[in-house]
Amino acid sequence: MLGIVAAIAISWGLLYLTKKESILALGFLPVSKRLKQFFIGFFVTGILCVLTQFLEAYLQSSSWIINESITVGVVAQAFWWDVRSVFTEELIFRGALLYILIQKIGVQKSILISAASFGIYHWFSFGVLGNPMAMIFIFAGTGLMGYAWALAFAKTNSIMLPFGLHLGWNFTYNTVFSNGPLGELVLLSEGGIELSGWASTLNFLSGMIIVPILVLLYVRFFVKEEESSSKNEKEEISPTG
Numbered sequence: 001m002l003g004i005v006a007a008i009a010i011s012w013g014l015l016y017l018t019k020k021e022s023i024l025a026l027g028f029l030p031v032s033k034r035l036k037q038f039f040i041g042f043f044v045t046g047i048l049c050v051l052t053q054f055l056e057a058y059l060q061s062s063s064w065i066i067n068e069s070i071t072v073g074v075v076a077q078a079f080w081w082d083v084r085s086v087f088t089e090e091l092i093f094r095g096a097l098l099y100i101l102i103q104k105i106g107v108q109k110s111i112l113i114s115a116a117s118f119g120i121y122h123w124f125s126f127g128v129l130g131n132p133m134a135m136i137f138i139f140a141g142t143g144l145m146g147y148a149w150a151l152a153f154a155k156t157n158s159i160m161l162p163f164g165l166h167l168g169w170n171f172t173y174n175t176v177f178s179n180g181p182l183g184e185l186v187l188l189s190e191g192g193i194e195l196s197g198w199a200s201t202l203n204f205l206s207g208m209i210i211v212p213i214l215v216l217l218y219v220r221f222f223v224k225e226e227e228s229s230s231k232n233e234k235e236e237i238s239p240t241g
Contacts, residue, residue, distance in 0.1 A: 027158025041164025049172035062192025118146030141208035148216035
């Protein structure tokens with residue numbers, strides 16, 4: 001909880017010092033519109049995550065069963081953990097810094113910086129530093145996803161769509177399918193074989209490359225670009241959004 005409070009405070013301070021604006025500059029208003037964007041994003045990546053998990057189960061010849069010991073309280077705690085971690089990352093990578101960069105150097109350069117930073121960050125969070133092949137794939141996958149989410153921020157002038165896209169994936173992956181650091185939660189994998197060869201490659205590519213590409217295509221072609229506060233911003237985002 002302390003982390004998210006610190007991220008909000010730092011973001012607010014940066015916005016005030018550089019633009020004389022509050023945290024609301026990150027696009028929390030109007031509430032009804034932003035909540036709609038959040039839930040659409042949550043649904044899009046949630047469904048994509050479900051599809052990748054069932055593809056993995058099919059390739060492994062395994063099945064998903066409900067954890068009989070799970071409770072509503074445990075799910076709520078896990079969901080809150082996902083919210084805190086995701087929102088903190090959004091404030092760092094798609095928050096005040098991205099907002100300020102867009103106004104200082106333009107949309108395209110800012111999105112690339114945000115995406116590259118997000119990819120590098122995951123070298124540390126995934127613990128792959130020093131493993132060249134893993135670093136390349138992690139950077140490509142998370143960087144591409146970071147690019148899609150940063151583009152979503154730029155097109156909507158709001159943190160809420162990228163927040164929904166990010167949380168939809170993380171909550172479904174971590175809490176629904178029990179893949180996160182919190183252990184066994186809603187669904188448990190039963191049976192199956194260890195993947196190898198083409199099946200292992202397909203499973204890896206589906207989550208690390210194909211999903212980010214699909215999210216990017218969704219943001220590129222289906223997310224409506226909103227009017228920017230600056231003419232220069234509008235001119236720069238048009239070629240990609």
